[in-house]
Amino acid sequence: MDLSDLKIFSAVVREGGVTRAAEHLHRVQSNVTTRIRQLEDDIGVALFIREGKRLHLAPAGQVLLDYADRLLALADEARNAVQDPRPRGIFRLGAMESTAAVRLPGPVSEYHRLYPEVEFELRTGNPPTLSKAILAGELDAALVTLPIADALFEKVAVFEEEPVIVSAAGMPAIGQGKSKGKTEYFPRTIIAFEHGCPHRKRLEDWYALRDQMPERTIELGSYHAMLGCVVAGMGVALLPKSVLTTFPESKRLRVHRLPPGENRADTYLIWRKGAGSPKIQALRDVLGAHRAGKRVS
Numbered sequence: 159m160d161l162s163d164l165k166i167f168s169a170v171v172r173e174g175g176v177t178r179a180a181e182h183l184h185r186v187q188s189n190v191t192t193r194i195r196q197l198e199d200d201i202g203v204a205l206f207i208r209e210g211k212r213l214h215l216a217p218a219g220q221v222l223l224d225y226a227d228r229l230l231a232l233a234d235e236a237r238n239a240v241q242d243p244r245p246r247g248i249f250r251l252g253a254m255e256s257t258a259a260v261r262l263p264g265p266v267s268e269y270h271r272l273y274p275e276v277e278f279e280l281r282t283g284n285p286p287t288l289s290k291a292i293l294a295g296e297l298d299a300a301l302v303t304l305p306i307a308d309a310l311f312e313k314v315a316v317f318e319e320e321p322v323i324v325s326a327a328g329m330p331a332i333g334q335g336k337s338k339g340k341t342e343y344f345p346r347t348i349i350a351f352e353h354g355c356p357h358r359k360r361l362e363d364w365y366a367l368r369d370q371m372p373e374r375t376i377e378l379g380s381y382h383a384m385l386g387c388v389v390a391g392m393g394v395a396l397l398p399k400s401v402l403t404t405f406p407e408s409k410r411l412r413v414h415r416l417p418p419g420e421n422r423a424d425t426y427l428i429w430r431k432g433a434g435s436p437k438i439q440a441l442r443d444v445l446g447a448h449r450a451g452k453r454v455s
Contacts, residue, residue, distance in 0.1 A: 252288035252300030284354035317425035319398040347393030361396035
């Protein structure tokens with residue numbers, strides 16, 4: 159039983175017989191008759207009571223007619239939804255913790271205003287985890303930092319972040335550049351997310367470029383927890399400077415800016431190649447407008 163069988167069955171019922179149904183469907187009568195017989199054989203019950211050339215709907219046919227109407231209407235709805243250029247339905251979006259907390263509230267609010275038929279589902283994680291979720295069909299798109307596998311994803315830059323190292327306010331300046339016979343301060347404890355976090359890797363690389371290595375890493379699951387530990391003097395962390403605007407105790411932190419070449423981290427909207435959609439395009443437009451300081455109309 160497929161949709162074309164149900165469409166023929168429904169037409170025979172609505173048009174009052176095979177002849178008019180065949181005319182309505184632009185088919186020959188014998189084809190309509192054969193398809194009805196095949197449908198009955200498939201289901202295993204008679205759908206019509208036959209009196210000569212006249213057909214009367216059998217009780218089983220009346221039950222099937224109700225299901226046929228619903229299935230055909232649902233198929234039309236699905237076809238229209240797929241062909242509709244307007245964003246609609248569930249949008250499964252992934253984002254890094256800092257992006258979700260600082261960058262997304264404004265654009266998502268604007269998106270809801272423009273496209274009220276879209277319902278967001280947000281998942282946070284590190285770039286490798288989010289990328290795998292897209293490839294597994296669990297997410298439609300995600301906001302991540304490089305590196306991105308160009309062979310698998312399409313991407314567009316949407317945010318520019320300045321990564322900074324933060325320590326407790328009373329700590330000395332952290333060493334910049336390789337040591338040249340002078341003592342430089344390199345905290346021995348770093349506070350970071352789990353492996354896979356791009357900011358953790360950037361901080362570890364920062365140490366490595368200066369021939370240093372932290373002795374201890376404290377792993378935490380949120381930026382505010384990390385910053386609380388930094389304020390308490392437990393270690394240093396690297397994060398986007400924009401995150402500090404959401405931390406009420408930011409005055410108790412010392413911000414150490416990175417040198418040119420290390421002080422920029424772009425955030426990209428990525429999606430699987432060939433899997434673009436009106437929802438993703440609409441988000442690109444909204445994020446692009448926010449980056450340019452404009453409002454989408």
